[in-house]
Amino acid sequence: MTFDRDARAALNDPQLRGALRQATTLFGERRRAAIASVADWEGARDRARAIKDETLLHLDRYLEQFTANADRTGARIHWARDAAEACEIIGRIAEERGARTIVKSKSMASEEIHLNAALARRGIEPIETDLGEYIIQLAGETPSHIVAPAIHKTRGQIAALFAEKLGIAPSDDAEALTAAARQALRRRFAEADLGISGVNFAVAETGTILILENEGNARLTTSLPRTHIALMGIEKVIPRFADLEVFLQLLPRSGTGQVLTAYQSLLTGVKRRPEDEGPEQLHIVLLDNGRSRMLAAPVTRQSLACIRCGACLNACPVYRQIGGHAYGSVYAGPIGAVLTPQLIGLERAAHLPYASSLCGACRDVCPVKIDIPALLLHLRAEVIERHAGKQRLLERLAFRSYAAVMARPRLYEWVMGIARLLRITPPLPAWTKWRDLRPLAPRSFRDEWRADAVDEKRSLYDVTHNR
Amino acid sequence: MTSPIIADPARDQILRSIRENLATSAPLDAMTHARRDHPPLVARAPSPEPRDPVQRFTTQLEAVGAQWTLVRGEAEAARALRRILADVGAKRVAGSDAPLVRRLLPESLTGLTRDELFTCDAGVTSAQWGIAETGTLVLESARERSRLASLVPPIHVALLSTRCICDSLGDALARVDPASHAITLITGPSRTSDIELTLVVGVHGPQTVHILLLEEE
Amino acid sequence: MGCVVEFDERQTCCGQPAFNTGYRPEARMLARRFIEIFESSGADAIVSPSGSCTAMVHHYEELFEDAAWRGRAWALAERTHELSAFLVNQLGVEDVGATFAGRLTWHDACHGLRDLGLKSEPRRLLRHVRGAELVELPNAESCCGFGGTFSVKHPEISVAMLDEKVEAIERAGVDAVVSGDASCLMQIGGRLSRRGSAVRVMHLADILAATA
Numbered sequence: 001m002t003f004d005r006d007a008r009a010a011l012n013d014p015q016l017r018g019a020l021r022q023a024t025t026l027f028g029e030r031r032r033a034a035i036a037s038v039a040d041w042e043g044a045r046d047r048a049r050a051i052k053d054e055t056l057l058h059l060d061r062y063l064e065q066f067t068a069n070a071d072r073t074g075a076r077i078h079w080a081r082d083a084a085e086a087c088e089i090i091g092r093i094a095e096e097r098g099a100r101t102i103v104k105s106k107s108m109a110s111e112e113i114h115l116n117a118a119l120a121r122r123g124i125e126p127i128e129t130d131l132g133e134y135i136i137q138l139a140g141e142t143p144s145h146i147v148a149p150a151i152h153k154t155r156g157q158i159a160a161l162f163a164e165k166l167g168i169a170p171s172d173d174a175e176a177l178t179a180a181a182r183q184a185l186r187r188r189f190a191e192a193d194l195g196i197s198g199v200n201f202a203v204a205e206t207g208t209i210l211i212l213e214n215e216g217n218a219r220l221t222t223s224l225p226r227t228h229i230a231l232m233g234i235e236k237v238i239p240r241f242a243d244l245e246v247f248l249q250l251l252p253r254s255g256t257g258q259v260l261t262a263y264q265s266l267l268t269g270v271k272r273r274p275e276d277e278g279p280e281q282l283h284i285v286l287l288d289n290g291r292s293r294m295l296a297a298p299v300t301r302q303s304l305a306c307i308r309c310g311a312c313l314n315a316c317p318v319y320r321q322i323g324g325h326a327y328g329s330v331y332a333g334p335i336g337a338v339l340t341p342q343l344i345g346l347e348r349a350a351h352l353p354y355a356s357s358l359c360g361a362c363r364d365v366c367p368v369k370i371d372i373p374a375l376l377l378h379l380r381a382e383v384i385e386r387h388a389g390k391q392r393l394l395e396r397l398a399f400r401s402y403a404a405v406m407a408r409p410r411l412y413e414w415v416m417g418i419a420r421l422l423r424i425t426p427p428l429p430a431w432t433k434w435r436d437l438r439p440l441a442p443r444s445f446r447d448e449w450r451a452d453a454v455d456e457k458r459s460l461y462d463v464t465h466n467r
Numbered sequence: 468m469t470s471p472i473i474a475d476p477a478r479d480q481i482l483r484s485i486r487e488n489l490a491t492s493a494p495l496d497a498m499t500h501a502r503r504d505h506p507p508l509v510a511r512a513p514s515p516e517p518r519d520p521v522q523r524f525t526t527q528l529e530a531v532g533a534q535w536t537l538v539r540g541e542a543e544a545a546r547a548l549r550r551i552l553a554d555v556g557a558k559r560v561a562g563s564d565a566p567l568v569r570r571l572l573p574e575s576l577t578g579l580t581r582d583e584l585f586t587c588d589a590g591v592t593s594a595q596w597g598i599a600e601t602g603t604l605v606l607e608s609a610r611e612r613s614r615l616a617s618l619v620p621p622i623h624v625a626l627l628s629t630r631c632i633c634d635s636l637g638d639a640l641a642r643v644d645p646a647s648h649a650i651t652l653i654t655g656p657s658r659t660s661d662i663e664l665t666l667v668v669g670v671h672g673p674q675t676v677h678i679l680l681l682e683e684e
Numbered sequence: 685m686g687c688v689v690e691f692d693e694r695q696t697c698c699g700q701p702a703f704n705t706g707y708r709p710e711a712r713m714l715a716r717r718f719i720e721i722f723e724s725s726g727a728d729a730i731v732s733p734s735g736s737c738t739a740m741v742h743h744y745e746e747l748f749e750d751a752a753w754r755g756r757a758w759a760l761a762e763r764t765h766e767l768s769a770f771l772v773n774q775l776g777v778e779d780v781g782a783t784f785a786g787r788l789t790w791h792d793a794c795h796g797l798r799d800l801g802l803k804s805e806p807r808r809l810l811r812h813v814r815g816a817e818l819v820e821l822p823n824a825e826s827c828c829g830f831g832g833t834f835s836v837k838h839p840e841i842s843v844a845m846l847d848e849k850v851e852a853i854e855r856a857g858v859d860a861v862v863s864g865d866a867s868c869l870m871q872i873g874g875r876l877s878r879r880g881s882a883v884r885v886m887h888l889a890d891i892l893a894a895t896a
Contacts, residue, residue, distance in 0.1 A: 019663070022664065023664055026664060057489065057496075059485050059489070060482045060485045060486050060489075063481075063482070063485070064482070073648070074648075078477075079475060079477040079478040079481050080477060081477050081480055081481060085477060129671065130661075131659045131661040131662070131670060132659075132661035135661065135662075148660065148661055148664070149661070150661050150662070151661075151664070154663060155662060155663050155665075158662055174662040174663065174665040174667050175667050177662055178659060178662065178667040178669075178670055181670075182669075182670055182671060185671065186585065186671075189585075189671075190581060190582060190585050203645075206645040208645055214657065214658050214659060214670075215657050215658070215659050215670040215671045215672065216618060216657040216670060216671035216672020216673070217670070217671040219614075219618050219651065219671075219672060220618065220619075220671055220672075223614050223615060223618065223649065224581060224615070234481065234485075241640060241645055242637065242640055242641065244640055245635075245636050245637040245640055248636055249636070256660075259531075259601050259654075260531075260601045260603060260636075260652070260654045261654070262531075262653065262654055262655055262656065262657050262658055262672065263651065263652065263653060263654070263657070263672065264651070264652035265649065265650075265651055265652075266643075266645070266647075266649070266650040266651075266652070267648065267649055268645050268646070268647065268648055268649075268650075269648050270648060271608070271648050271649075272609075272648060275612075276608060276612060276648070277608065277612050277614040277615050277649075278608070278614065278648060278649055286481070288481045288484065292481060292484035292485045292488055293484070293488055294488075295485060295488035295489050295491075295492060296488040296491040296492050297491070297492050297495050298492060298495050298496055301492060
């Protein structure tokens with residue numbers, strides 16, 4: 001299974017592990033420092049979650065309101081049931097607008113639908129302009145972290161990449177590398193006739209879309225070309241303009257430990273006068289691709305509250321060890337483990353809900369209080385109920401036996417008694433390859449209890465250690 | 468401009484899917500908590516901050532890596548603006564269409580093509596609002612054409628009246644007119660940490676942001 | 685401390701391994717069994733030396749759709765406490781008269797910490813142990829990597845997580861690491877002994893019962 005293979009590859013890559021350790025530690029520290037400047041952080045989380053719950057419970061109504069207002073202000077609305085439809089819509093717009101140079105700012109939804117590959121099949125190649133995404137596009141790789149997609153690459157690797165692809169002299173200096181990327185991309189911005197972006201929030205009340213960033217490439221992508229296509233999951237909508245405040249309080253702090261990212265663009269329709277600055281056409285593509293199905297139960301509906309901040313990745317002790325690639329999708333870490341199976345089907349991703357020790361660190365840091373462990377447990381139960389298959393035959397038998405023994409205390413004692421007598425430890429090489437396993441104590445707690453050996457004169461410690 | 472209402476099977480199917488799945492969920496929702504009215508967010512730094520909004524604003528500007536100069540009256544502002552531009556060696560300066568910018572720097576370039584804009588050394592605009600809590604500038608496209616001059620040149624100088632400094636993000640959102648097709652919030656220079664988490668200032672947006680704060684006389 | 689302690693020999697397992705792996709019917713059966721047994725005891729409190737088992741009992745309600753069983757599960761959970769929570773929060777006791785000479789450090793087991801909110805309780809108890817010096821790990825709250833079947837389904841990841849914990853323990857120069865969950869102790873102890881470390885693992889109950 002590729003997860004195990006990719007995880008093992010990650011564990012055997014000391015440079016990647018060092019980078020992950022450093023990144024997750026740093027983001028975690030910055031997050032803690034940043035949330036200290038909010039007087040009522042828990043209240044903010046509750047409020048944001050309440051807004052999301054309210055929205056999701058009436059998602060159809062809010063989407064209709066959003067699209068009506070966006071349409072009223074000049075945006076063109078497109079609905080895409082799945083990835084293929086979204087790619088078709090975007091490809092068609094690009095062709096109709098005669099787009100030759102297409103620039104793209106960061107959009108996880110676009111990676112989810114494999115937009116770049118679909119456009120390439122039509123002979124259209126958008127240029128990634130977010131520095132991290134640009135780096136991995138040049139390298140032909142996939143992102144390993146939601147917020148810092150190229151975190152797995154060293155300075156040296158990036159220098160070599162730029163030397164090869166951009167023809168610059170290799171330099172270890174991050175500033176020089178960034179300047180090289182900036183220069184290369186500026187030329188593209190100057191000629192770009194179509195920009196594709198994501199959307200962080202969509203306001204139903206006004207038809208506004210909000211895009212957050214630090215680099216300025218999203219601003220360039222959405223203001224210079226004459227056509228702008230904004231791709232958004234249907235769960236991005238929030239009811240009121242004023243609701244933006246609480247999400248802007250939570251997202252930057254949770255994701256990167258910033259009070260605010262350098263830029264927020266609030267875009268409502270197209271320019272009112274031709275001489276104004278900005279695109280002639282704004283196309284908003286609403287993507288379902290499995291999201292509406294998640295509304296079917298409260299435990300799964302909360303998946304749609306996610307604001308893509310990445311805090312759960314930074315808190316996850318599993319992600320910290322293996323990085324994003326092993327999750328096999330643009331959505332990695334804890335949220336990836338619950339989103340990907342729901343988007344692509346549990347039968348194709350049945351292993352992902354098990355890629356967790358259920359520690360709950362993710363739930364602690366989620367700005368909208370998604371109970372990811374509860375979701376993981378729900379998905380595990382679904383796997384066993386519907387997608388068990390042959391691989392789990394042995395496991396099913398094991399749990400049936402376990403349940404049968406545990407339902408019969410005398411049988412339980414007998415089995416344990418045998419194990420105790422023969423000093424048997426379960427044959428588990430997956431354990432014993434790395435960890436010792438002590439055999440059971442010669443006398444059980446029950447033996448001692450019955451022998452009435454537990455009294456005030458001998459401490460329990462003495463009893464269990466047979467002193 | 469509104470598009471004609473035409474049948475859209477994708478739209479219908481998505482909305483239907485949403486409604487059907489919500490209906491499935493309804494009986495399970497019996498246990499969820501009722502919506503509560505939450506009090507308005509109060510975001511405050513725990514340490515004592517100067518109450519004066521201008522001081523709070525400039526403290527935050529420094530924290531986010533923006534520069535600032537406080538001036539009194541337009542004459543002083545004009546001198547300060549020229550000095551700032553001269554200090555950075557800016558020769559070609561793009562200016563927005565704000566009357567203030569035209570008054571203070573009449574020789575700044577307007578009506579530039581995209582290519583011309585990319586050759587400018589600096590862009591001068593005004594800002595409609597400042598946010599003290601975060602050190603943020605708010606630019607509204609309905610009130611000024613400042614979107615590109617504040618973005619493309621590597622240096623951005625923003626003129627802001629101290630009377631337009633509001634307290635919090637929530638305040639600013641309440642004051643802007645969403646009829647603007649583009650409202651831009653700017654907090655410091657552009658930046659990235661995508662290369663080995665090393666902070667680099669100045670990526671695609673300006674590397675330097677300088678706020679010229681005008682106290683009206 | 686004046687409590688009358690009973691041990692009902694009919695009890696076996698709370699069902700957590702089944703629940704965590706997705707085997708809900710098996711977990712539900714064991715949950716019903718647990719609820720029936722402990723309801724019949726009439727005890728004021730059910731105390732468990734395991735944060736994860738206690739948390740499981742607190743989650744029993746989710747296993748049932750039937751309102752009557754949900755009510756019974758909830759009522760039982762109200763009376764079920766983890767050991768340190770029982771001592772500190774129910775009995776108001778922090779000094780149990782224990783003695784232990786040595787440097788100790790506490791590992792926050794995940795369910796106890798995040799499901800039950802236990803952070804200060806075990807530390808308060810340990811600070812009153814005469815002769816013991818309590819040292820705080822920089823990553824006390826980090827998962828040890830056990831996670832039930834996770835430890836054998838993804839052993840390499842489990843051990844990678846474990847080694848970060850174990851390395852911190854070794855750097856802390858302690859005689860023993862203490863925790864409230866036997867599964868964590870098995871995981872941490874198993875790796876410490878494999879690495880030839882002299883550091884012991886002890887359950888909170890072991891330390892609190894120690895008199896020498």
